[in-house]
Amino acid sequence: xxxxxISFTARGTxxxxxxxxxxxxxxDCVCRVxxxxxxxxxxxxxxxxxxxxxxxxxxxxxxxAGRPMLFVGAAGIAVRAIAPLVKDKLTDPAVLVMDxxxxxxxxxxxGHVGGANELARLIAGLCQxxxxxxxxxxxNRVFAVDVFAAKNSLIIADREAARHVAMxxxxxxxxxxxxxxxxxxGTTLVDGWTPEGCxxxxxxxxxxxGVEKNPAVSGETLRLVPRAxxxxxxxxxxxxxxxxxxxxxxxxxxxxxxxxxxxxxxxIDLKREEQGILELAREHxxxxxxxxxxxxxxxxxEFSESGFVRxxxxxxxxxxxxxxxxxxxxxxILGKQAANGVTVxxxxxxxxxxxx
Numbered sequence: 001x002x003x004x005x006i007s008f009t010a011r012g013t014x015x016x017x018x019x020x021x022x023x024x025x026x027x028d029c030v031c032r033v034x035x036x037x038x039x040x041x042x043x044x045x046x047x048x049x050x051x052x053x054x055x056x057x058x059x060x061x062x063x064x065a066g067r068p069m070l071f072v073g074a075a076g077i078a079v080r081a082i083a084p085l086v087k088d089k090l091t092d093p094a095v096l097v098m099d100x101x102x103x104x105x106x107x108x109x110x111g112h113v114g115g116a117n118e119l120a121r122l123i124a125g126l127c128q129x130x131x132x133x134x135x136x137x138x139x140n141r142v143f144a145v146d147v148f149a150a151k152n153s154l155i156i157a158d159r160e161a162a163r164h165v166a167m168x169x170x171x172x173x174x175x176x177x178x179x180x181x182x183x184x185x186g187t188t189l190v191d192g193w194t195p196e197g198c199x200x201x202x203x204x205x206x207x208x209x210g211v212e213k214n215p216a217v218s219g220e221t222l223r224l225v226p227r228a229x230x231x232x233x234x235x236x237x238x239x240x241x242x243x244x245x246x247x248x249x250x251x252x253x254x255x256x257x258x259x260x261x262x263x264x265x266x267x268i269d270l271k272r273e274e275q276g277i278l279e280l281a282r283e284h285x286x287x288x289x290x291x292x293x294x295x296x297x298x299x300x301x302e303f304s305e306s307g308f309v310r311x312x313x314x315x316x317x318x319x320x321x322x323x324x325x326x327x328x329x330x331x332x333i334l335g336k337q338a339a340n341g342v343t344v345x346x347x348x349x350x351x352x353x354x355x356x
Contacts, residue, residue, distance in 0.1 A: 001027040003119070004065075005072060009073065009100055015101075016031060017031075017042055019127060030067065059078075072099075073097070075097045090156060094107065095114075102128075112147045154353075155261075175199070177206070181351040181353050208221050209223075211258060227260070228330070229257055230324075230330070230347045241280050247340065250337070255346050257333070262286055319343040320332060
């Protein structure tokens with residue numbers, strides 16, 4: 001866990017120093033305090049003086065790094081510092097305020113997706129403070145779909161649907177919970193788990209968890225997407241990224257899979273420096289994994305075969321074998337598609353979700 005902390009007074013600096021010690025081993029902390037309160041002991045522990053520009057400069061630094069932050073002082077200081085930087089509840093970092101007496105910890109931004117509420121509870125527990133949680137689902141003890149998504153690294157694909165589902169849950173209307181993934185409660189796999197306020201059948205509004213682009217669900221549906229799809233790729237040397245992009249998109253459309261579900265690209269190690277694949281992976285923030293011909297030939301399963309490919313690179317089918325290899329315990333969902341010097345196959349990893 002990462003955390004930035006800043007203080008403004010002598011008392012607040014003392015609290016920040018104590019908290020940084022309590023968090024040692026739990027969090028990578030960046031701490032800023034006024035120069036006049038900075039002691040040699042603090043400097044030895046990596047605490048630095050507040051940058052020029054004060055709280056506003058600190059906030060810009062933390063937002064740029066996507067690092068959660070704690071202001072030890074008045075809430076107004078924090079509000080003014082972050083105001084020009086706030087953009088999106090799904091991407092803004094967590095922001096918290098703690099009074100310099102250490103009585104209260106208050107999440108003021110990104111309580112759910114950013115994890116500010118959870119962080120407030122942690123800090124409050126360490127300091128014997130009171131976490132002041134104001135988000136409606138927490139106050140009313142209702143299933144928070146955005147927290148569930150964040151904890152399970154699920155992408156919220158439909159922002160408006162997420163808002164509507166949250167309102168239905170808050171107002172006591174039943175929501176469908178349609179899940180294609182396994183769920184763990186502690187260390188136990190639970191079949192048919194549904195959160196409180198939800199049902200396993202389709203309703204007027206639903207939550208769907210899976211990689212399908214158009215799930216067969218009636219009613220407004222919030223799609224929560226696991227990054228579980230592997231794109232297996234083979235290509236001629238020097239294939240332009242545009243050609244690769246088009247063929248991957250066609251494969252995803254044929255399989256009915258959302259692009260947001262893609263976790264990585266996989267190929268043979270001979271393609272490790274293939275510029276088109278590197279560029280494609282970079283522009284989508286996909287991991288690029290490669291395997292030797294020997295490793296690919298050891299992947300169990302039935303795959304398409306090409307004598308020419310075997311003679312050329314030492315394995316009968318690069319794209320399908322690479323996709324399944326990178327999917328681990330997963331399975332092939334789209335076999336080899338070949339066009340314009342590119343071969344594409346898709347596999348999906350097994351996903352296990354954690355219940356609240």
